[in-house]
Amino acid sequence: MFEITINDKKLNGDDSMTILDAAEMSGIKIPTLCFLKGFTPLGACRVCVVEVEGANTLTAACSTPLRADMVIKTHSPRVQRARQSVLELLLSEHEGDCKFCSRSDDCELQALALELGLEAPRFEGEKNHLKTDSSTAALVRDPEKCIKCRRCVAVCSQRQGVGALFPQYRGFATTIGPAFHSDLDSVTCVQCGQCVAVCPVEAISEKSHIADVLRALEDPEKHVIVQTAPAIRAALGECFGYPPGVLVTGKMTAALRRIGFNKVFDTNFSADLTIMEEGSELLQRLRTVLEEGKSAALPQFSSCSPGWINFTEHFFPEYIPNLSTCKSPQQMFGALAKTYYAQKSGIDPDKIVVVSVMPCTAKKFEAARDEMCDSGFRDVDYVLTTRELGKLIRLQGIDFTSLPDEEMDVPMGLSSGAADIFANSGGVMEAAIRTVYELTTGKELPTENLHITPLAGLDGIKEASLRIEGTKSPWNFLEGVELKVAVAHGLGNAAALLEDIKAGKRNYHFVEIMTCPGGCIGGGGQPRFTTDEVREKRIAAIYSEDEGKPLRKSHENPAITEIYAEFLGEPLGEKSHHLLHTQYTRKE
Amino acid sequence: MTSTPALHQNSAEQQELLHNIVDSLKDQEGALIPILQAAQDSLGFLSTESLKTISKLLNMPYSEISGVVSFYSYFTTMPRGRYTIRVCLGTACYVRGGKQLLEELKKILQIEVGETTEDKLFSLEVGRCFGACGLAPVLMINDEIHQRVKPTKLAALLAPYKSENDSEATDESPKISQEDAQ
Known part of the structure; x- marks a missing residue:
């Protein structure tokens, strides 16, 4: 510990802290652009420069550690002039018209220009003329808008272990992108959109489906139904000024109805169905190994997260047999909407348009996969991110905050609390165990409030074990079995867990993997800016939604009982196999 | 005069050569640049195929390798003259x-x-x-x-x-x- 002075204020610090940390502690806001909490600071953008007494030049606050007796000025006239110049130079290379930019509402560059008091452009810079890359189903890259802050590089390589984006070339010609000047579809990209979530400008964003959805809504021939993923209700409010962690399920439902969707349904419904299918699949694999003494691919891996599916196909194809054959809840919903719902409501499936609202960009890719046409039609037609739904609500002139709370439509809008927690890392596992334990023992999961605490929270890799006792027929082969499970979120953590499993260092029966940090509540399509603090608030909101529901277990959902009785038969039955399950293949 | 880069090998021979180069250099720190240098010296230039092979052998993203290749003017992705x-x-x-x-x-x-x-x-x-x-x-x-x-x-x-x-x-x-x- 030593003393430093920051803007004439004394402060104790040590050399593990940076000038930026010290400023934050003192309530001083130093502007930043390339800085991303949790990653090694790059000091690349120079927006955070400060004056340190005795130093010849200004220094980047994000990457300079404190030294004893440092005297720092964070907003001296010299610093302010330098910051303005840095920003003016960045702007001189930044191509784009702010009036027509989708990021106008949350562009960090624009906000900084305002904060630093820039008035008119002083420099007309040379521009790199580069084409927009729309090669993938989910993402659009506009390299002319890129300010080369490299946040996307940090998340893509360090957090996700994918490495699709890196700096290419050098000097003025530098671009941040896939190899050389190629398109994103020519390299391995799982389309998780974590790059989109951290980009300060509109250099990379989701491929918008708003226009397609509006066209479908306008068409009197079409019956347009919407499903919303569990994670939306804990984040959509942020698009309308609510603090993170406020549940807006009822208002969201009301808004979707006012937009003009013919039915407002819930991905939660098919999340409950996923538990029935995925839980049964796990029990079947366990029976094969434990009772029949034959081999089955264990651990079973969850398959709800499309980025994780892409990741397995590209990086760990040897584990494809371990992936649950269950489609994700989004795709189960789509396949049932154009079969079960069409039949039940007497509507021609050809006229049904299924729109999803997802916290995710990879869901756009998933909906467009060749495999996802088992209803005989494109199972899910369009996918909006949470952010896109926010824009659509505004576009339709709906005053979100003054909306009443409304209920979703039946039958595909009914769900249990187990479905809500799909949004959180650890939630799919907890939901599955609630059902599997009760189905095999006839007793409720004996944990406090039905939660499995070691699997919750933001630790990258979490594990738990549960002894199954008091089994009933035909599950006696599970008597005394210690069910071992693990949960990982963020693909870098997933890769580390997989390497350990491969090396025999860890052993499980069931593993849940979510592509994005925190699970779907931290998805690439969620409102910006998602920090760990925001993640925790959304996670807490989701748990409270679960706890507030009269039904907490998927197998208790009456709409699920009904769909098996009326349409599907039984879990893993022939119809389920055809509509709700799929197979994935190795990708180069 | 220095030796002429061998540009006449077929794809299988090139693969073997790249395997040998990577094997001999991969354990040193910062192996990528020496590997790229050796590959270019032997093959004359760094083709997309060569770079993708190196990417697989080093378990390093192709975009990261291309970032290094495109940064240094020494490296070329086009065949060169004598x-x-x-x-x-x-x-x-x-x-x-x-x-x-x-x-x-x-x-x-x-x-x-x-x-x-x-x-x-x-x-x-x-x-x-x-x-x-x-x-x-x-x-x-x-x-x-x-x-x-x-x-x-x-x-x-x-x-x-x-x-x-x-x-x-x-x-x-x-x-x-x-x-x-x-």
Whole structure:
């Protein structure tokens, strides 16, 4: 510990802290652009420069550690002039018209220009003329808008272990992108959109489906139904000024109805169905190994997260047999909407348009996969991110905050609390165990409030074990079995867990993997800016939604009982196999 | 004169060569650059196929490797001529006439930077300091350094390379097919 002075204020610090940390502690806001909490600071953008007494030049606050007796000025006239110049130079290379930019509402560059008091452009810079890359189903890259802050590089390589984006070339010609000047579809990209979530400008964003959805809504021939993923209700409010962690399920439902969707349904419904299918699949694999003494691919891996599916196909194809054959809840919903719902409501499936609202960009890719046409039609037609739904609500002139709370439509809008927690890392596992334990023992999961605490929270890799006792027929082969499970979120953590499993260092029966940090509540399509603090608030909101529901277990959902009785038969039955399950293949 | 890069191997031989290069160098720290250098020295240039092979063998993203290749002017993803002329445009060479040397070479060879003459004899590249600033301006022809070069002396400087090539048996000259130059 030593003393430093920051803007004439004394402060104790040590050399593990940076000038930026010290400023934050003192309530001083130093502007930043390339800085991303949790990653090694790059000091690349120079927006955070400060004056340190005795130093010849200004220094980047994000990457300079404190030294004893440092005297720092964070907003001296010299610093302010330098910051303005840095920003003016960045702007001189930044191509784009702010009036027509989708990021106008949350562009960090624009906000900084305002904060630093820039008035008119002083420099007309040379521009790199580069084409927009729309090669993938989910993402659009506009390299002319890129300010080369490299946040996307940090998340893509360090957090996700994918490495699709890196700096290419050098000097003025530098671009941040896939190899050389190629398109994103020519390299391995799982389309998780974590790059989109951290980009300060509109250099990379989701491929918008708003226009397609509006066209479908306008068409009197079409019956347009919407499903919303569990994670939306804990984040959509942020698009309308609510603090993170406020549940807006009822208002969201009301808004979707006012937009003009013919039915407002819930991905939660098919999340409950996923538990029935995925839980049964796990029990079947366990029976094969434990009772029949034959081999089955264990651990079973969850398959709800499309980025994780892409990741397995590209990086760990040897584990494809371990992936649950269950489609994700989004795709189960789509396949049932154009079969079960069409039949039940007497509507021609050809006229049904299924729109999803997802916290995710990879869901756009998933909906467009060749495999996802088992209803005989494109199972899910369009996918909006949470952010896109926010824009659509505004576009339709709906005053979100003054909306009443409304209920979703039946039958595909009914769900249990187990479905809500799909949004959180650890939630799919907890939901599955609630059902599997009760189905095999006839007793409720004996944990406090039905939660499995070691699997919750933001630790990258979490594990738990549960002894199954008091089994009933035909599950006696599970008597005394210690069910071992693990949960990982963020693909870098997933890769580390997989390497350990491969090396025999860890052993499980069931593993849940979510592509994005925190699970779907931290998805690439969620409102910006998602920090760990925001993640925790959304996670807490989701748990409270679960706890507030009269039904907490998927197998208790009456709409699920009904769909098996009326349409599907039984879990893993022939119809389920055809509509709700799929197979994935190795990708180069 | 330095050896001619072997450009005649087929794909299987190239794969084996890359495997050997990666195996012998991969354990040292910062192995990527020495591997890329060795691969380019052996194969003449770094093709997409070669880079993807290196990416797989090192378990390193292709975009990261291309970032290194495109950063350093030394690396080329296009087939080169028999002699690569690199004109240093580092600060010292630049102020002592490196730029004029480059312009004169463009005129003599009738090519731009990064291109190769029609007879596949010379390729023209720019270097960023060879660490011989006291000898500025400097240019390199393959591994040979030429110091204090004057634009007026360039034609004479290139003459021996041209004549040596003429005197050699034609089947030893580098074969660069259009296929390679993708």
